Every structure is written in structure tokens, then in C-alpha cells.
Amino acid sequence: MEVNKQHLLGIYQTMVMIRRFEERMSQLFASGHIPGFLHLSIGQEAVAAGVCAHLRENDYITSTHRGHGHCIAKGANVKKMMAELFGKQTGYCKGKGGSMHVADVDIGILGANGIVGAGLPIAVGAALSAKSQGNGQVAVSFFGEGASGSGYFHEALNMAAVLKLPIIFLCESNQYAEFTSRSTHLPVLTVAERSKAYGLEGFCVDGNNALEVFEKLSFIIETVRAGNGPVIVECFTNRWTGHYEGDPQRYRPEGEVQEWKKKDPILALEKVMTNQYKIVNPQLEEIRKFVEKELDEAEQFSKNSPLPQGEETLEDVYAATSGR
Amino acid sequence: MEVNKQHLLGIYQTMVMIRRFEERMSQLFASGHIPGFLHLSIGQEAVAAGVCAHLRENDYITSTHRGHGHCIAKGANVKKMMAELFGKQTGYCKGKGGSMHVADVDIGILGANGIVGAGLPIAVGAALSAKSQGNGQVAVSFFGEGASGSGYFHEALNMAAVLKLPIIFLCESNQYAEFTSRSTHLPVLTVAERSKAYGLEGFCVDGNNALEVFEKLSFIIETVRAGNGPVIVECFTNRWTGHYEGDPQRYRPEGEVQEWKKKDPILALEKVMTNQYKIVNPQLEEIRKFVEKELDEAEQFSKNSPLPQGEETLEDVYAATSGR
Amino acid sequence: MALLRFNQAINAALKEEMTLNPQVFIAGEDIGASGGSFGVTKGLLKEFGGSRVIDTPISEGAIVGLAVGSAASGLRPVVEIMFIDFIGVCFDMILNQAAKMRYMTGGNMNLPLVIRTQSGAGSNAGPQHSQSLEAMLMHIPGLKVVMPSNSYDAKGLLKTAIRDENPVIFIENKMLYGSKGEVPDEEYTIPFGKAKVVKEGNDVTIVALGQMVPKALLAANELDKKGISTEVIDPRTITPLDKDSILQSVIKTGRLVIVHEAVKIGGIGAEITAMVQEEAFDYLDAPIQRVAAPFTPVPYSKPLEDYYLPNENKIIEAVMRICVGRQFALS
Amino acid sequence: MALLRFNQAINAALKEEMTLNPQVFIAGEDIGASGGSFGVTKGLLKEFGGSRVIDTPISEGAIVGLAVGSAASGLRPVVEIMFIDFIGVCFDMILNQAAKMRYMTGGNMNLPLVIRTQSGAGSNAGPQHSQSLEAMLMHIPGLKVVMPSNSYDAKGLLKTAIRDENPVIFIENKMLYGSKGEVPDEEYTIPFGKAKVVKEGNDVTIVALGQMVPKALLAANELDKKGISTEVIDPRTITPLDKDSILQSVIKTGRLVIVHEAVKIGGIGAEITAMVQEEAFDYLDAPIQRVAAPFTPVPYSKPLEDYYLPNENKIIEAVMRICVGRQFALS
Numbered sequence A, B: 001m002e003v004n005k006q007h008l009l010g011i012y013q014t015m016v017m018i019r020r021f022e023e024r025m026s027q028l029f030a031s032g033h034i035p036g037f038l039h040l041s042i043g044q045e046a047v048a049a050g051v052c053a054h055l056r057e058n059d060y061i062t063s064t065h066r067g068h069g070h071c072i073a074k075g076a077n078v079k080k081m082m083a084e085l086f087g088k089q090t091g092y093c094k095g096k097g098g099s100m101h102v103a104d105v106d107i108g109i110l111g112a113n114g115i116v117g118a119g120l121p122i123a124v125g126a127a128l129s130a131k132s133q134g135n136g137q138v139a140v141s142f143f144g145e146g147a148s149g150s151g152y153f154h155e156a157l158n159m160a161a162v163l164k165l166p167i168i169f170l171c172e173s174n175q176y177a178e179f180t181s182r183s184t185h186l187p188v189l190t191v192a193e194r195s196k197a198y199g200l201e202g203f204c205v206d207g208n209n210a211l212e213v214f215e216k217l218s219f220i221i222e223t224v225r226a227g228n229g230p231v232i233v234e235c236f237t238n239r240w241t242g243h244y245e246g247d248p249q250r251y252r253p254e255g256e257v258q259e260w261k262k263k264d265p266i267l268a269l270e271k272v273m274t275n276q277y278k279i280v281n282p283q284l285e286e287i288r289k290f291v292e293k294e295l296d297e298a299e300q301f302s303k304n305s306p307l308p309q310g311e312e313t314l315e316d317v318y319a320a321t322s323g324r
Numbered sequence C, D: 001m002a003l004l005r006f007n008q009a010i011n012a013a014l015k016e017e018m019t020l021n022p023q024v025f026i027a028g029e030d031i032g033a034s035g036g037s038f039g040v041t042k043g044l045l046k047e048f049g050g051s052r053v054i055d056t057p058i059s060e061g062a063i064v065g066l067a068v069g070s071a072a073s074g075l076r077p078v079v080e081i082m083f084i085d086f087i088g089v090c091f092d093m094i095l096n097q098a099a100k101m102r103y104m105t106g107g108n109m110n111l112p113l114v115i116r117t118q119s120g121a122g123s124n125a126g127p128q129h130s131q132s133l134e135a136m137l138m139h140i141p142g143l144k145v146v147m148p149s150n151s152y153d154a155k156g157l158l159k160t161a162i163r164d165e166n167p168v169i170f171i172e173n174k175m176l177y178g179s180k181g182e183v184p185d186e187e188y189t190i191p192f193g194k195a196k197v198v199k200e201g202n203d204v205t206i207v208a209l210g211q212m213v214p215k216a217l218l219a220a221n222e223l224d225k226k227g228i229s230t231e232v233i234d235p236r237t238i239t240p241l242d243k244d245s246i247l248q249s250v251i252k253t254g255r256l257v258i259v260h261e262a263v264k265i266g267g268i269g270a271e272i273t274a275m276v277q278e279e280a281f282d283y284l285d286a287p288i289q290r291v292a293a294p295f296t297p298v299p300y301s302k303p304l305e306d307y308y309l310p311n312e313n314k315i316i317e318a319v320m321r322i323c324v325g326r327q328f329a330l331s
């Protein structure tokens, strides 16, 4: 697919939305509005945005503990997302799940997940549904390079390869698994090359370059839609913040984050947009304002929403069954 | 290591012992002496014998549900093995385990295993012990090509690679996982090539050629002993009998077993021994007689041994603890 | 009416539901071409084809994952875990995904999936192929757990399971596969949470599950001869559990014996005991007894496995223990 | 005596045992360079080096496998599963390997290994990071299961665990990590299977575990003021379980309340209830009560999690329920 201005504007808006959503969450966490664990993906926005720009509403994704970006990019309602992080009744999960469990089946988001690697086999199941529809639907399973050590990774890849399912295993390689750096737990240079163990193709992408993500994925996703079976795509990037909010990041070498900040995917995209695509700054400013307004509203909505009542704990364990 | 007559005689004896042990077990199963599941490895003897010929008493192996051959080759006492299959008090496991759980820690047999793939991470643990001894000990983990679909396979390989442990992952590729043929469940041609996903080397070996197994493993095991980290070795072979005794094998194409029987690893080795190494038939006959005598004794021993008493069920759940 | 073996009854349920609803598919190891390790899925590949009868690699985690993901996206998977012992290798998918997905997304998802599995001791299959692990599953909110004891129930309950909007674990006792039972020719389903009073009686209630039901019946008939009138109840599903039927019976009899083949400590007998004494304390004339396996893995050898498994005699003993000397005169 | 936080006490036990015995090593995710997600393994990498403090990939199956294999071959591993919720991904290694290996090899093997893990609700960590799953572990013969409730016990029990010849699951309640307690400077160990009578009393026995112990104590003190004299017992290990101490207390008080934060159905309260009514039926003046979580996953939001978790008030209510109106006059 040829990239045009419209694509870029869309991707830019998604990236700014993810960045600003998470920056706000960070502040709201610090001020005690948000409890529990909060895993931010600031610095990694180009991946979610560039990949999901190709997805249709009925395509599926599975996400991870670090899933805000994926959900926003797939079209999640930021009000309901934010309210969920606040633990409010109006949140996506009615306050039952929190940050690690945002899901919206109607738009194919089959859930963030608190178990590393668990999204991969679930996405395989979604890919089976997709294939059975026969209409070119695909599934994208986001995971981190740390997850590639888990048995789930292997079983999912193997099963998807055997069944030739329409699925993209999308590794967001941010160089760390919690506090442990890639070199400590990965015996190969790339996760992409693990594709060979399944007879699949693997692709490496600069995950801080939204344009590259978009362009490469355009071709890759089309191939998968066409029924050519699974692929692995590894996007190299980095998170600017801790593994979770509150992580003092003592394990990171001095200056590392600074280096990555120089490769800020949003600034990089802005440069491309203004220099190559002659998009003028006021247009970008407009998007930023729009995002801020959306987030203001989401924050108001979240703050004003009621907390769930204690007894709601007992709801949603089982679906009512027709018993036909 | 240069192959000499002594090696060949040893390997031959092991193979005949495995073959005849299992042929007897098959008969004894048919006549109702042995209960439960019985998975035979008739046709695959060259692998266990050729690999274990290189192992020292303090090297470790983990085995599978199809483990008689591995245990015999590693030096297990056939009396105790057979008595265990009979479910007798004098068996390796006092009748508590049966065919799938033979173990002898004193000679490094860390157990057959009824859970496909479970032996691999256990062997990784043994390899860690081996490494900590610093005396060149190694661990060999036998598994089937079917097991290479399991999460355990991946986690074990990955962990061993990261920790650079002295371990040989030894795939006995017998072309079937239960009733399902290799091509149905394996998306790659060989299990050996999966080594690439861990930055390791993988080797393919003709598993019906005892000489080749012995020679190739000689070099490979030495390399692992020297501290160069794990490897995968895939030995191609086939079982002549069903997945378990009683399996009618409807899933096998007409004549397949016949073809494999033409490649009988024992006959093949006999040919090499007599033609190339000028070992005379009476010498082989002597070995066969010796084996038969050992097995006669084992059978008598097993038949004469008492069954365990019901209350023995309650023993061996916990080890006494010094509580120092 | 046809006389069907337990495995045939299950096969019939699968076939009917797959015929009725194109969303239903089955997947697992060796279930297709070869018809399953216990013949349960025989003929289905031929009838429904490879896209609805899927032979998988040996990857239980991915098998249950396949079920979760496909159920969340509109299909109705029925997957097989060949032995319940193997739930260890896919337990996260059961515990943290299938069971919780609906709840943790605030009701966003339905997961209409069935995990068929096979359990039980008695065939000298050894410690890793003979377990009964239903108590662990009963402790997991979000699951339904079914344990049929005969062909009729197996068929009717499996059809209900496949139509249920929730994850259901359907446990087939391996010792029952060969047992025959009458199964109606016309379609029927059996609701979850309704126990079956297998035999009526007045003096003692015996609750039994799976292959323990026929054993409890044998014991009950013996006891009747001794003048102790026993009622035998088969809960059929343990989640949901038909508390009312059990309580009603105990309120009538004042005595309860629970029989299961899982180890006693932490087994479902503990839960039923705790529940009954909570709700009917003042009706109890004697301590509730549990007849169950000792606290050991399942041993291989016949005399050991026989010792391990509950049987008629142990059930009779337990009943006698709470009758004789406790305001109860034998006739 | 030093005032140590729970996590520091555990750290001290690890350090002492690693110093005493070169066979002891630790392994897990993020336990080395970074000192662990909860600071429990802080400083150990520096002190003992990379061959005894091993940062692993995210592969719980292989982590427990590493423990099983290395224990079978002479080492004494102490591995970490970061959250007990994650035992799902390594459950086979616990259920079918670690727990059964000794038995199924007829005593051929000893497996002196410890799996440290962390459990419990109360920090809004959501359904997959807050569970209490000890009941499943209690149902597995071959395991020992430890649940300390304070710094002193944590240190002494972990040292015992490391010296035990059997697989031990050591469960650290996350809400206790910050709690401080006196720990002697000199070495000590605490035997398994010996409950601690945390508070003596005559009218009701309360058995509580982990973070429920301090809550039970709060409730007990309130109840004392109301004229109900409560005895509080902390079993400390659930396998082995100190039945005698519990029975002795119930024989004295005639009343029992069990408090745990796992879901009530199939929880360890069921087992303790069943055991007590089996052995002390005639001493019971009232039905045994269980104060435990409802049959739902652990919800995220504060009001929901508060509703979910047992607390002082629920304990007091349960005690009142079996006292008032049951031959018991409030002073």
C-alpha cells in the first residue's frame, strides 16, 4: 500500500493519543488515582500505531500487560479504558480487570493479559475463527521478546504453522523483560529468526520508525490475509519508563533512555510528515489539541464515574445460558 | 573416538538386550503378566545403544514413556526393570511406577516419564548439577519428535542455551506421535533444525545405523563435555510395533513396517561386524545366549518375586527429613 | 432406545451437536484420523472434515488456547485433553484464561468451550495417567465441571455442555468407557446442577461420583440387606453443585457418606462435608464420612491400586461406622 | 533481636542457608541483578555469584524443571515463581514431577527443592496477580506447603524448607512483605506441622493463615471485649497440617471458625472442617464456619477487592453467628 497523508495523519493521531494517555496515567498513578500495576509503553508507540493502521474492525488482536497502546490503536474507547484504570463501574471491565485486562470483543480486542505469553495461543484460536470465516480476517498477537522464552510462544507458533492460520506474531522488542536485559535471557540475536523453527518467515523492523512499520506491515499483513500462513515480525524499540510505574530502573545503564529519547518515534514521524509530506505544523497541532480534548473528557468521565458497589464483585462470573 | 571391536560388541549386546527384553515383554503382556500401558521401542535400538555407549556412570539421562531401551543402555538392572513391569515389590519402583517410571539415580537415570516433554527441563536441571561439578559430566535428554511440539521442549532448549549447559537433546524421530504421523504435526522437516531458534547446532543421524550413531555422537558428546553448550541430535528411526501394545496401527500405510524391518538395526550392525570388523558369528551367538540367559533369570526373578502388599501404597510419598 | 457404551454415547453427543451447529468443532491429539485414544471421536473426521475435526501437535497449552481464542471469537470448540493428568501442562489456560476471561473483562466475553478429558484409576496406568483432579477444578470460579457416571447422563450432559455459554470441563472416567447403558433414540439434554437420586433410602445418604456410583450402588444393596436403608445420590455436575438435593436427603437420613476416588485431603468430599454441616448441622446424627483415596499418588501395581481405590467394602465400613453405636439398631 | 520486614527475614534465611551449604542455589526471573520483584533476593548475586544466583528466561516450566532435575542430582534449589498465579504455566512440573517423582520411583529419588512464591489479594493487582491457590497444592500428595504469617516464622520456616528432603512450596503473602517483626540474631528453625497458638481463649477457635492471621487477631480482640473468649491458631504449614493442635482447641471451645482468603468452595477451610467434624463431632456445639472469599476471581477495583477479601468484621460476624442463640450468652 502506498503511504499517503491520510495514513500518516491517522498514525500520528494514534501515537499522540497513546503517548498522552500514558503520560496522564503516569501522573494520575503518582497522585493516587490509579491503583495496582501500571505498565507503560511510552517510546514504543510507533509499533501499535503502525501495525493496527492496517487492521479492520473485525480483525483480532491479543495484547499483553503493556497493552494500552495496542488497544488504543485497535480503536478502543479511551473513556472506557481510562475509567477501567481508575477502577470505575463505567470502565471496560466494570473495574474488575484493570490495566492488564482491557478487552473489547466487538472490535476484536481479545484482551490484554497478565500472563506473559498467554495471548499467543489465544490469538491462534482467533486466527482459526478468522480462517473459518474465509473473508481475509487476520489475528495479530502482540508480545514482548521476554515472552519468547515461554512455552506458549512455541506451542502457539507451532500450532499456527501446522494449521496454516492467518496470524501475525508481533514481537515488540523493547530490550528488557522486567529488569532483565535481552542479552541475559535470549540466546539468539533476534526473535524473528526463531521463525525458522516453524518453517515461517521472520521480519525485523525498526519499531521507532512509524513509516517503516506501516510500510513493511502493509505487505506482510496482505500476505497473511491472502492465506499464506503465519509470520513473525519483530519491531525493535524501547520503553522510556520503568517496567511498571514506580520501578527505579537501577538495571539500566546510565544515559540509555536518553539515547532512545533521541529516537522519539513521534518526533521522527513529525519530521517525516513536515519534511517529506509537507504536512504543516498547524495540522499536527490540531491533532494534538483534539487528543488533549478527548483525554480531558476521558479524565473527567473517569473521575466522575462511580466506583462499583461491593456486591458487583459477584457478577459476571458466568454467562447466562439459554439452555435451549 | 575410533570405533573398535570392543565398542561394537558392547553396542551389539545392548541392542540385543533391548530387543529381546521388549519382545519378551510383548509376550508377557499378551499373556496377562503385565498390566497397564506398554510402549515398546523395537526397531529403535541403535539409538539408545549408540548414544549411551559414550556415557559414564555419573552422566545423566532422562527418558520417556518409551524408555526401556534408554534405561537398559544406561546400565539399568534388567531384573529390577522387568520386575517393575510385572508390578512386583522387587522392581525398581517397588511396583509403584511401572514401565513409564523406571529410574535409577545411582547410575544417572533420572526417570522415564509419562508426560510428553517433561524429561527435557528435568535434564536441564541435571545438566546444571553436572556443570557445577566441573568434571565434564553431561546430561542426555531423550525425547520423540512429537514432544518437540510441547512448550517444555522450547523452554528447556532456551534455558539450556542461555545457561550454556552440558546437555544433548536427543530426539528419537520414529515418524509418529501416537497415531499421528510426523507430517501432520511438524511444520518443519527436521527437529534438528529447530536448534537455530536457540543459536545451537543441530545434527541429523541415521538412527538405524548403530555405527553412525556411535561415531557421530562420539564427537558431539565430547564437544558438549568440553563445555561448548547444548546441541540437538535427531536420530531417524521407526518403531515396528504399535504406539502401545494392543494398538492395531490402522494409521500406518500398508507395508511401511516391512520396509523398516529391512533396515533392522541389529541385522545391519551384525553385517558390519562380520564383514568389516571380522567378528565371527559364534561371538555374536555367545552374546545372544548371554542375553537370553540374563533375561531368563530376570523373568524367573520377576515371576517369583512377591507382589507388594496393599499397605505399601502408603510408603515413599515423603522422604524422612533429618530436621537438623 | 439403544444400548450404548459410554464412549459411544459421548460420540453420539458430539455427532449430534456438530450436525446441529456448524460452529461446533473438535480438536486434540489423535482425535481425527485415528478416532481418539478411546474411540470417542471415531468417524467424526470422515463425517465433518478436517476443518472441524482437528488433529493437533502435542501442545495442550495451545490446544486450550485454541479453544479460548476461538470461543471468544464466535466458534464453539470442544477440545480434548487426553488424560486429566495432563491439565498440568495447560493449567494456566484453564485457571487464568478460560475461567477468568469473562469476569476480568467485566462480562465482555462469552467463552462457550468444552474441554473433554478422561480421568480415574483402575487400569494400572500409573501415577501420571490415573488421577482424579476435579477438586482443583471445583475451586476455580468461572468453570463448570461435569462428571457423568453412565451412558445416558454422558450423552445428555455433553450436549448441555456444548450449548453452555461458559467453559465446561467434561470428565470421562476411563473405567466407564466400556460400560453399557440405555440411551433414547430421540434427542434429550440433561440440565447442569441437578443431581440424580440413583436409589432412595431413609437411613444414610451416600453421595458418589463417576465410577464410584456403581460401587456405591453395590454397597447400598448390601447395606439394605443388613437393614440399613441407603439413599444414593449422583450429583453429576460438581459446578454447579445441586446442594438442595444433597441437603434434602441428609435432612431426611441424618447421615452422610461421600465417596470419590480422588485423594481425601482437599477432595470434593471436604467441600460437600463443610457445606452440609454449615447448612444442616442440627440434622446430623453422626459425623460425615469420606471414602476416598489415601494421600498418595496412584500406584501402578494391582494390589496397590486396589488398596488405593475406594470400593464397596470401604463404603460399607464407612456407613457402618456412623450407624452402629450411634442410635442405630441393625435389624 | 532485630526488627526485620517479612521480605528481609526471607532474604536472611536464604543468605544463611546459602552460606551454610554450597549445594543451595536460587533461580528465577529477575532475582539476580535486580534483587527480585519484591526485594527478597537483594544482594545475593553479589554475595554468591552468578552460578548460585541464576536469572532465568520467562519459562516457569523450565524453572521448576531446573529445580526437579538439579535436586534429583544432588543440588538444593530454591526457585522463585514470581506470583502464585503463574503456577498454571508450570503446574505439571509441580503436580506430576516434583510431587510424584519420589513415589513413582519407589523412593529412588529425593527432591530437596523449594519453590518460593507469592500470593494474596489486597493490592489491586487484578485477577491474575492476586490469587490464593494453596488448596490445590494441599490436594497434591508429595508436596509440603508452607504459609508464614510473620517475619519470625518466615525465616525459621524457610530454613527448614531448604533443609527438607522433599519438595516444599513456600507461599509468601504479598501484603506481609512490608510488615515488621522481631527476629533473633542467633540461628533458629521452625519445624513443619506445628501450629502456633497466637492467642489463647476458651469459647471459639479461629484458625487463620497468612495475612488473615493479623485480621483474626484484630477480630479476636474485639470479640474478647464482647465477652467471647477466642483462641487464634496459625497452622503455619498446611502440609503437614497440625491436626492435633486444632482438634485440642476445638475440643476445648466447641466452636470453630476458619479464615482464609482463597475462595470458600474447595478451599482449605473445607478440609479442616471435614477433618474436625470427623474427629471431634461430639464436641462441636455449632456448625463450623468458613470465612473466605466468594466464588469469583479476585477483582481489581478497591471496593470490589475489599468486598472480596475476608476482614475483621466478617470474622466477627461468623463467630457471632455460631455463638449467639447457641447456648451462649453474651456478657
Ligand SMILES: Cc1ncc(C[n+]2csc(CCOP(=O)(O)OP(=O)(O)O)c2C)c(N)n1
Binding pocket: A064, A065, A066, A114, A115, A116, A143, A144, A145, A146, A147, A148, A174, A175, A176, A177, A178, A243, D029, D058, D060, D082, D086, D089
Ligand atoms: C507467566 C508469567 N511469568 C512472569 C510474569 C511476570 N512478568 C510480567 S511482565 C514480564 C516481562 C515481560 O517481558 P517482555 O515479554 O519483553 O514484555 P515487556 O514487559 O518488555 O513489554 C514478566 C517476567 C508474568 N506476568 N507471567
Ligand SMILES: Cc1ncc(C[n+]2csc(CCOP(=O)(O)OP(=O)(O)O)c2C)c(N)n1
Binding pocket: B064, B065, B066, B114, B115, B116, B143, B144, B145, B146, B147, B148, B174, B175, B176, B177, B178, B243, C029, C058, C060, C082, C086, C089
Ligand atoms: C503432555 C502429554 N500429552 C499427551 C500425552 C499422550 N502421549 C503419550 S506418547 C504420545 C506421543 C509422543 O510422540 P513422540 O514424542 O514422537 O514419542 P514416541 O511415542 O514416538 O516415542 C502422546 C501424545 C502425554 N503422555 N503427555
Ligand SMILES: [Mg+2]
Binding pocket: A144, A145, A146, A172, A173, A174, A175, A176, A177, A178
Ligand atoms: Mg520486553
Ligand SMILES: [Mg+2]
Binding pocket: B144, B145, B146, B172, B173, B174, B175, B176, B177, B178
Ligand atoms: Mg515419535
